[in-house]
Amino acid sequence: MARSNSEALVFDVFGTVVDWRSSIAIEAQTVLSRHGVELNWNEFADSWRKGYAPAMDKVRTGELPWHNLDDLHRMLLDDLLVDCGVHSICEPDIRQLNQSWHRLTPWPDAVEGLQILKNHFVISTLSNGNFSMLTNMAKFSDLPWDCIISAELAGHYKPDHRTYQTACNLLSLPADKVMMVAAHTGDLEAAKQVGMKTAYVHRPLEFGPNCKVPMPDTKHFDVIAKNFLDLASELQC
Amino acid sequence: MARSNSEALVFDVFGTVVDWRSSIAIEAQTVLSRHGVELNWNEFADSWRKGYAPAMDKVRTGELPWHNLDDLHRMLLDDLLVDCGVHSICEPDIRQLNQSWHRLTPWPDAVEGLQILKNHFVISTLSNGNFSMLTNMAKFSDLPWDCIISAELAGHYKPDHRTYQTACNLLSLPADKVMMVAAHTGDLEAAKQVGMKTAYVHRPLEFGPNCKVPMPDTKHFDVIAKNFLDLASELQC
Numbered sequence: 001m002a003r004s005n006s007e008a009l010v011f012d013v014f015g016t017v018v019d020w021r022s023s024i025a026i027e028a029q030t031v032l033s034r035h036g037v038e039l040n041w042n043e044f045a046d047s048w049r050k051g052y053a054p055a056m057d058k059v060r061t062g063e064l065p066w067h068n069l070d071d072l073h074r075m076l077l078d079d080l081l082v083d084c085g086v087h088s089i090c091e092p093d094i095r096q097l098n099q100s101w102h103r104l105t106p107w108p109d110a111v112e113g114l115q116i117l118k119n120h121f122v123i124s125t126l127s128n129g130n131f132s133m134l135t136n137m138a139k140f141s142d143l144p145w146d147c148i149i150s151a152e153l154a155g156h157y158k159p160d161h162r163t164y165q166t167a168c169n170l171l172s173l174p175a176d177k178v179m180m181v182a183a184h185t186g187d188l189e190a191a192k193q194v195g196m197k198t199a200y201v202h203r204p205l206e207f208g209p210n211c212k213v214p215m216p217d218t219k220h221f222d223v224i225a226k227n228f229l230d231l232a233s234e235l236q237c
Numbered sequence: 238m239a240r241s242n243s244e245a246l247v248f249d250v251f252g253t254v255v256d257w258r259s260s261i262a263i264e265a266q267t268v269l270s271r272h273g274v275e276l277n278w279n280e281f282a283d284s285w286r287k288g289y290a291p292a293m294d295k296v297r298t299g300e301l302p303w304h305n306l307d308d309l310h311r312m313l314l315d316d317l318l319v320d321c322g323v324h325s326i327c328e329p330d331i332r333q334l335n336q337s338w339h340r341l342t343p344w345p346d347a348v349e350g351l352q353i354l355k356n357h358f359v360i361s362t363l364s365n366g367n368f369s370m371l372t373n374m375a376k377f378s379d380l381p382w383d384c385i386i387s388a389e390l391a392g393h394y395k396p397d398h399r400t401y402q403t404a405c406n407l408l409s410l411p412a413d414k415v416m417m418v419a420a421h422t423g424d425l426e427a428a429k430q431v432g433m434k435t436a437y438v439h440r441p442l443e444f445g446p447n448c449k450v451p452m453p454d455t456k457h458f459d460v461i462a463k464n465f466l467d468l469a470s471e472l473q474c
Binding site for chain 2: 070122130136139145152153170171173
């Protein structure tokens with residue numbers, strides 16, 4: 001894969017760039033333990049995340065009008081707190097907890113890898129996270145994006161083809177000059193459908209040490225990388 | 238003006254952050270002199286820029302469907318080359334010249350000032366330039382934006398109120414937490430109309446040394462600054 005084939009790299013964020021599970025577990029513990037709540041915090045993070053795909057599906061099918069991810073997270077959080085028997089949390093603390101998705105910690109290689117890649121490509125998010133969430137997260141974690149592209153700009157959530165096409169249009173690039181980078185094969189398959197290049201990055205710990213993430217078929221994507229430093233090396237940076 | 242009043246600063250770009258006139262004059266000279274063309278290059282830049290507002294007005298009134306600024310620049314350039322009696326330029330050179338709006342040089346204080354401001358606020362473009370133009374320009378000139386917001390994301394050019402409102406919505410902030418920074422009073426007046434804070438930055442050389450830019454009524458805006466370092470100081474950074 002010659003470096004010059006792609007001009008921009010667009011990244012899935014949750015799980016690919018940042019370790020949402022550990023970050024959310026720590027933030028949930030910080031906020032909820034103030035109220036005397038004791039839970040398995042990793043399971044709390046998993047449960048919250050588990051609502052993500054079904055909530056977006058409701059938007060996709062029209063059961064819900066467009067809601068950005070902050071709004072969907074809040075709906076899920078309200079239900080989750082009830083399910084966990086937590087009733088005594090004040091509104092400012094619920095808001096702080098919902099905002100914890102704006103403060104996710106990158107995987108150890110992510111910032112250094114992105115800085116190298118930035119010298120050779122336009123690097124952008126292409127995430128279902130909303131625009132302000134991704135902007136605040138970049139500021140919090142020093143993610144050196146050239147720009148922020150969100151499903152919110154398309155008004156459609158990935159894997160809708162319009163989300164990927166919007167990214168290419170905004171970058172003023174044909175799809176085959178843009179490479180989608182993700183730890184999730186479904187995201188890459190959808191990007192491939194619109195003609196984008198694809199890079200799979202293996203993130204075996206996204207769902208915790210007890211959840212095996214199988215390595216996909218290496219022939220299926222243009223690049224397979226162990227992490228962002230490996231991705232930079234594969235792309236001849 | 239206490240620093241804490243605003244959470245984000247959004248910047249007009251052409252004239253406020255970058256010196257489009259000198260940059261375009263140099264790029265035009267580089268490209269066109271290869272073809273033996275001799276012109277007053279500053280006047281060439283002025284003439285190109287002069288078409289900008291009328292072209293956007295055609296989009297605003299519906300005479301033209303949505304065209305991004307690269308497209309409008311290209312239409313204007315094609316006409317301008319004819320007006321200047323230049324007929325022999327090849328397509329790649331015309332494209333290179335049109336892309337020169339992606340490579341504008343910042344005013345001497347801009348990068349340092351933005352870096353200081355970035356430590357205290359979310360800093361973004363809010364420009365009529367299209368998304369890829371602003372992204373490429375930031376990369377070219379090391380403008381350390383947290384995100385890129387363009388009229389293209391609103392589908393309406395400034396000073397349409399929807400452009401300003403789109404910026405506030407994307408940042409998930411009420412208008413009074415967002416400050417518009419511009420060297421043009423019309424831009425600031427429009428931002429004020431939707432409830433945004435306003436900072437006027439004086440750029441007396443935007444239209445060249447022979448074109449006086451009067452200082453506006455200092456009571457009319459929240460901050461008046463000589464440059465971005467002065468703006469940072471006024472905002473208690």
